Amino acid sequence: MSRVQEMLEAHPHDWGGLDRAKLTECIEACFDCAQICTACADACLAEDTVSQLVQCIRSDLDCADVCATTGRVLSRHAGADPSVTKALLEACRAACRACAADCESHASMHEHCRICAEACRRCEAACDDLVGALG
Amino acid sequence: MSRVQEMLEAHPHDWGGLDRAKLTECIEACFDCAQICTACADACLAEDTVSQLVQCIRSDLDCADVCATTGRVLSRHAGADPSVTKALLEACRAACRACAADCESHASMHEHCRICAEACRRCEAACDDLVGALG
Amino acid sequence: MSRVQEMLEAHPHDWGGLDRAKLTECIEACFDCAQICTACADACLAEDTVSQLVQCIRSDLDCADVCATTGRVLSRHAGADPSVTKALLEACRAACRACAADCESHASMHEHCRICAEACRRCEAACDDLVGALG
Amino acid sequence: MSRVQEMLEAHPHDWGGLDRAKLTECIEACFDCAQICTACADACLAEDTVSQLVQCIRSDLDCADVCATTGRVLSRHAGADPSVTKALLEACRAACRACAADCESHASMHEHCRICAEACRRCEAACDDLVGALG
Numbered sequence: 001m002s003r004v005q006e007m008l009e010a011h012p013h014d015w016g017g018l019d020r021a022k023l024t025e026c027i028e029a030c031f032d033c034a035q036i037c038t039a040c041a042d043a044c045l046a047e048d049t050v051s052q053l054v055q056c057i058r059s060d061l062d063c064a065d066v067c068a069t070t071g072r073v074l075s076r077h078a079g080a081d082p083s084v085t086k087a088l089l090e091a092c093r094a095a096c097r098a099c100a101a102d103c104e105s106h107a108s109m110h111e112h113c114r115i116c117a118e119a120c121r122r123c124e125a126a127c128d129d130l131v132g133a134l135g
Numbered sequence: 136m137s138r139v140q141e142m143l144e145a146h147p148h149d150w151g152g153l154d155r156a157k158l159t160e161c162i163e164a165c166f167d168c169a170q171i172c173t174a175c176a177d178a179c180l181a182e183d184t185v186s187q188l189v190q191c192i193r194s195d196l197d198c199a200d201v202c203a204t205t206g207r208v209l210s211r212h213a214g215a216d217p218s219v220t221k222a223l224l225e226a227c228r229a230a231c232r233a234c235a236a237d238c239e240s241h242a243s244m245h246e247h248c249r250i251c252a253e254a255c256r257r258c259e260a261a262c263d264d265l266v267g268a269l270g
Numbered sequence: 271m272s273r274v275q276e277m278l279e280a281h282p283h284d285w286g287g288l289d290r291a292k293l294t295e296c297i298e299a300c301f302d303c304a305q306i307c308t309a310c311a312d313a314c315l316a317e318d319t320v321s322q323l324v325q326c327i328r329s330d331l332d333c334a335d336v337c338a339t340t341g342r343v344l345s346r347h348a349g350a351d352p353s354v355t356k357a358l359l360e361a362c363r364a365a366c367r368a369c370a371a372d373c374e375s376h377a378s379m380h381e382h383c384r385i386c387a388e389a390c391r392r393c394e395a396a397c398d399d400l401v402g403a404l405g
Numbered sequence: 406m407s408r409v410q411e412m413l414e415a416h417p418h419d420w421g422g423l424d425r426a427k428l429t430e431c432i433e434a435c436f437d438c439a440q441i442c443t444a445c446a447d448a449c450l451a452e453d454t455v456s457q458l459v460q461c462i463r464s465d466l467d468c469a470d471v472c473a474t475t476g477r478v479l480s481r482h483a484g485a486d487p488s489v490t491k492a493l494l495e496a497c498r499a500a501c502r503a504c505a506a507d508c509e510s511h512a513s514m515h516e517h518c519r520i521c522a523e524a525c526r527r528c529e530a531a532c533d534d535l536v537g538a539l540g
Contacts, residue, residue, distance in 0.1 A: 003437060003520065007444040010516035012451045031440050032408060035432065035480055039412040041331075042481040045324045046417045054315045061311075061331070062208050062219060068473065069204040073197050075440055076447040081233040084197060087226035091219065098216040111415035115408065138302060138385065142309040145381035147316045166305050167273060170297065170345055174277040176466075177346040180459050181282045189450045196446075196466075203338065210305055211312040246280035250273065332478050332489060339474040343467050351503040354467060357496035361489065368486040 004028050004075075013078035019133045022126070023077060029126040030071030030092065033119045037064035037099060040116035047110065056102040056113065063099035066092050067123060074130075086134055089127045096124035139163050139210075148213035154268045157261070158212060164261040165206030165227065168254045172199035172234060175251035182245065191237040191248065198234035201227050202258060209265075221269055224262045231259035274298050274345075283348035289403045292396070293347060299396040300341030300362065303389045307334035307369060310386035317380065326372040326383065333369035336362050337393060344400075356404055359397045366394035409433050409480075418483035424538045427531070428482060434531040435476030435497065438524045442469035442504060445521035452515065461507040461518065468504035471497050472528060479535075491539055494532045501529035 001009075005024045008015070041060035044053040070092040077085065100120035107114035136144075140159045143150070176195035179188040205227040212220065235255035242249035271279075275294045278285070311330035314323040340362040347355065370390035377384035406414075410429045413420070446465035449458040475497040482490065505525035512519035 003441060003524065004444075006520055007441055007448070007517055010520060011444070011448045013448075027440065031436050035436050035476065036408060036412055038477050038480040039409075039416070042328070042483060043412070043416045043418075045327060046483055048321075050324060051318075051320050054320060057315060058211055058215065058312070061211060062215065064477075065204045065207050066219070066223065069200045071440065072200050072443050072469075075443040076193055076196060078447060078451055080193065080197065081229070084201070084226065084229045084233050087222070087229040088201065091222035091226045094216070094219045094222040098219050112412055115411055115415060119408065138306060138389065139309075141385055142306055142313070142382055145385060146309070146313045148313075162305065166301050170301050170341065171273060171277055173342050173345040174274075174281070177348060177463065178277070178281045178283075180462060181348055183456075185456050185459060186453075189455060192450060193447070199342075206305065207308050207334075210308040213312060213316055247277055250276055250280060254273065328481055328485065331481060332485065335474045335477050336489070336493065339470045342470050346463055346466060350463065350467065351499070354471070354496065354499045354503050357492070357499040358471065361492035361496045364486070364489045364492040368489050 002028065007075075011078060015078070018077075022130050022133045023074060026089075026123075026126040026130040027071055027074045029119075029123040030067045030074065033096065033123040034064045034067040034071060036116050036119040037061070037067065040103065040112045043110070043112040053106070056106070059099040059102040060116065063095045063120060066095040070127070082134060086131060089131045089134075093124050093127040093131070096120040096127065100124065137163065142210075146213060150213070153212075157265050157268045158209060161224075161258075161261040161265040162206055162209045164254075164258040165202045165209065168231065168258040169199045169203040169206060171251050171254040172196070172202065175238065175247045178245070178247035188241070191241070194234040194237040195251065198230045198255060201230040205262070217269060221266060224266045224269075228259050228262040228266070231255040231262065235259065272298065277345075281348060285348070288347075292400050292403045293344060296359075296393075296396040296400040297341055297344045299389075299393040300337045300344065303366065303393040304334045304338040304341060306386050306389040307331070307337065310373065310382045313380070313382040323376070326376070329365075329369040329372040330386065333365045333390060336365040340397070352404060356401060359401045359404075363394050363397040363401070366390040366397065370394065407433065412480075416483060420483070423482075427535050427538045428479060431494075431528075431531040431535040432476055432479045434524075434528040435472045435479065438501065438528040439469045439473040439476060441521050441524040442466070442472065445508065445517045448515070448517040458511070461511070464500075464504040464507040465521065468500045468525060471500040475532070487539060491536060494536045494539075498529050498532040498536070501525040501532065505529060
């Protein structure tokens with residue numbers, strides 16, 4: 001059991017019908033993606049071809065911020081307003097999709113972009129799954 | 136001219152048809168709201184009636200995070216993916232609306248909630264206006 | 271009276287001997303600097319000479335994060351552990367000093383760096399003043 | 406090899422003598438601690454005894470913010486100003502120590518505080534180790 005999941009179990013809230021496995025996966029994917037996008041932006045800045053990576057850096061920075069906030073709001077999900085959670089998951093999905101597309105376009109040249117695109121696709125899928133589970 | 140606006144003018148990007156006054160207002164409203172919600176959560180924690188303010192504190196914390204991220208993404212708006220910006224503005228509007236409603240319900244008892252509700256309503260309106268301007 | 275100050279006045283906490291004017295100034299300087307550094311990083315990314323601005327972009331991003339967190343922690347200052355506040359103010363001062371130095375080195379070429387350097391110097395001074403006031 | 410470490414390896418920067426295992430551990434500890442402190446604050450808010458947990462909630466919120474920022478700045482460590490990194494690690498260590506002490510004081514009553522105290526102590530130690538490695 002991951003630490004994220006342990007914390008959900010230790011929460012005094014009755015989670016009702018909410019799928020805690022999907023919530024756990026989405027929280028973990030958001031925090032991972034926030035870290036990896038931050039590191040990818042810095043790695044792009046260190047490339048000789050930085051002037052060709054500007055759009056990718058911006059997508060990384062946006063995605064890092066949106067994922068970090070989504071991970072935090074989900075970590076407070078007990079009693080949250082579902083309209084806020086859903087709108088934020090949509091925004092996170094959009095940010096991950098955009099960043100994945102940018103990173104994929106040069107994944108063959110930069111290993112950090114390949115890893116980052118994977119993390120974004122995982123987070124996009126986790127947001128998708130959780131939106132579905134929220135009904 | 137505010138510092139936010141000065142920075143937009145100093146940006147090398149051609150902003151095209153984008154309404155910079157609305158962008159400026161929304162960035163300022165997001166950063167203000169992030170600060171005020173953070174302070175309101177702490178003020179609620181200091182009230183003797185904290186056990187009745189739990190939902191308000193959560194809304195404050197969520198709203199502070201979403202506004203902070205929206206303010207940052209908007210500060211990088213040049214060349215941003217419009218689908219990300221729009222989805223995030225929708226999430227920010229929802230977070231501000233939820234927090235404003237919670238704070239308004241005890242605004243008559245707590246001055247910090249009255250001020251916070253106002254900041255949330257201003258930010259909600261600014262997000263609304265900017266979504267409209269993005270087309 | 272600014273909104274930051276209004277929120278401090280509305281807080282149920284007894285602030286004791288703490289200089290609220292200095293606390294207000296430091297909170298405002300931190301939030302302003304976080305916004306301006308974020309915008310400066312994006313403006314640097316949009317310059318043709320981006321490959322010469324890589325160090326400045328990194329300093330901008332670090333300074334934006336440290337100022338944002340310092341502004342939040344200060345907004346919760348009531349009852350905070352003074353050792354945390356002081357250590358964070360030291361870190362914020364260091365981040366502002368480093369970013370100001372980077373931005374000043376090309377302030378004559380880029381208006382956004384000139385404005386950003388000013389915001390960093392103001393925030394550095396505000397951190398300095400507040401550390402002094404905390405004793 | 407963790408994803409954090411993979412990203413360090415994929416970075417074009419020559420890391421010189423820096424101990425990448427310690428950097429990896431500290432980045433992971435910071436992101437974990439940021440998530441767990443956020444969840445602990447929310448779990449404390451859900452306890453019937455919330456009025457006795459106010460100080461713990463504040464420490465959680467401060468620690469979450471400081472750890473999140475430290476994790477981000479460390480993820481951009483290539484070419485960072487060592488004085489900023491060190492000062493921030495000191496602040497992170499102080500925030501973790503304060504939060505661990507608060508959580509430990511009721512760890513026997515609240516499982517979420519027990520887990521959170523552990524995460525804070527791990528992050529405190531990782532900051533300590535990395536400060537030492539930076540020389």
